[in-house]
Amino acid sequence: MGNAPAKEARSPSGSFSKDNVVSSKSFVGLSKRKKERDREKRRQKEQHMLDLIVRYQENVDGGYLAPYGNYKDGLNYKTDVVRELIIERKLAPFYTPLEDFDESWTDGELLSRLKRLNLHAPTTELLLDEDEDPDDHKIHQSASSMRRKEHKAFKRHLSEMSIKFQRDAESRFSRDRSVSESGIKTYPNIPSDDLLLTLYRNAIECPICFLYYPPNLNLSRCCVQPICTECFVQLKRLDPHPPHDEGVAPNASTEPEKLADELISEPVNCPFCAMSDFGVTYSPPNLWTGIGGRPPRDFNLIPQVIHEDPNTPQGGSRSSDCQRKASLSYAMTKSHSASGTPPKKSTCLSEYRTNQGQKSFEDSGSMKSKNSDDGFHIKNAEGSDPARRRRGSLPAKAPGVITVDLIHPDWEQKLLNAKSKLARRSAAATALHASSLIYDRDDSHHTYTSRFESSYRRSDSSNGNDHNNHTSIEERMIEEALKLSLLDEEERKLKERLKR
């Protein structure tokens, strides 16, 4: 109660001093490394938080690079990967959802609704559990208790920052939008009415969250069902678990070491048709606004401007290179100004451009069909778009398929951690068991022998006589200790390998 960690606002560098005191005696080098690792982890978490802020300057085809906030949890997908995929038009951007939609709305009605939308769902202060730490009433607090508090304080700090940044982004958006609306001044990243109407005129419902989005949603690779990006990033593998069907192998060993090996982590099934290894494809609408295109303010439906030359294979990238570059760098530099971090995606630009050439070539087929007379009506996913209907089921490895594992690559690490944790726990339990036997020895000699024998029956049956037992227990404990350290080492190596 008295220890309100939120107010202390410790600096990251000082945060693990307690830990260091504990470990500094013999592992100075180690603790330094650990400190560095912790700092790196925090940096990554901060970046992750910043990546989840919706900023209106960061837009692609009328959508954004961060989710609207329908789900308050489960946002631990790889934000850098998803942002890049959206910029490359390989995944639908995060569009702002409409709670309801009626085809009979006039353009004016639709527009007035669209113009009232926020960038992000209303945020409230994070309700972190204010549970007391078990060590709160002790005179000496353990290092792990300090650590837990640090962690909590950091989490609260992150949540406060994210709320603040989102609020800033929001007020900036509404200010710029109303200034644009009044006609005093225009902002290139405030979307034109034409763009808004083009996007939302034929809005469709995401079958998972029941909210309405522009019809260019992602499509499941297997059964071609629409799914919005916000729902898609929520999907991830379940935590590592023992195989479900106990019935299939009832004689499966109960030995903990083997249990660890049996832990599995299965790819996500398609929510619609249950096909394993879920993935989506995305065909971008022919809009090219925002990052990698022209400013969304300048989007209009005058056919000559839009279809300069529908027959060129470069169908999608009609705005001049120079203009695109300018708007791209504009968006890039602006995007991180709030956070104070430098724009880190310098690679993105070149990559994006090579990609765009490719993509527009790939898409030229479907583009052409859309480029016919009436131009900019994005086709409904279930509708008559021949390109979409013709597309059958695609394998998970097909080019253009974005799988769940691609944006949640940490499952391998998680499985590994769970396995080594379980193995370590069982080894520790065995060691504990063995040591308790030593104390037992004097008074309950015989029972201990039998217990010992039964638990180590595998290799110890030859060790019948009492004299040898004590030494063999010690040997075994040493063995266990060796095993533990080997496990740790193995884990460390694998971690390094995964990090590459």
Next chain:
Amino acid sequence: MSMILNRSGLSGSPPIGQLSAWVARVRYPVPGITAVPHEDNLRYFNVTIDGPSGSPYEGGKFKLELFLPDDYPMLAPKVRFLTRIYHPNIDRLGRICLDVLKANWSPALQVRTILLSIQALLSSPNPDDPLANEVAEEWKSNEQNAIKTAKEWTERFAQ
């Protein structure tokens, strides 16, 4: 209804845009099934399911509770019988053994579908995948007697 769709009614609970959409869907009427959200917690529903005709549960009105966890719809809703019921796949605590509530849950399934599945489970008990072992044994060894007990329980508890 307007209270439900009004997001300000969620004061105190975290902002979840779709909650209203989901709640509206849960309330979508199905014959023989009702689901009413609690006033103070929109994630929590009082559910009733009518015993399907032709089953030993016919004529009974079974109360259940349904809860949409924070991870919904990525995780299945939690459903439990409040009314006692004699059924091989429903235990004494009202827990239900149904694949779509566990391994076969999909975010594209709606609560409506789940409630319909539970109603279907009442029509076709599956003693080969039991949760209440004794009931399942009885069902397999003496089905007539089991059905009789189920009818008695329905009259006793589910009126």
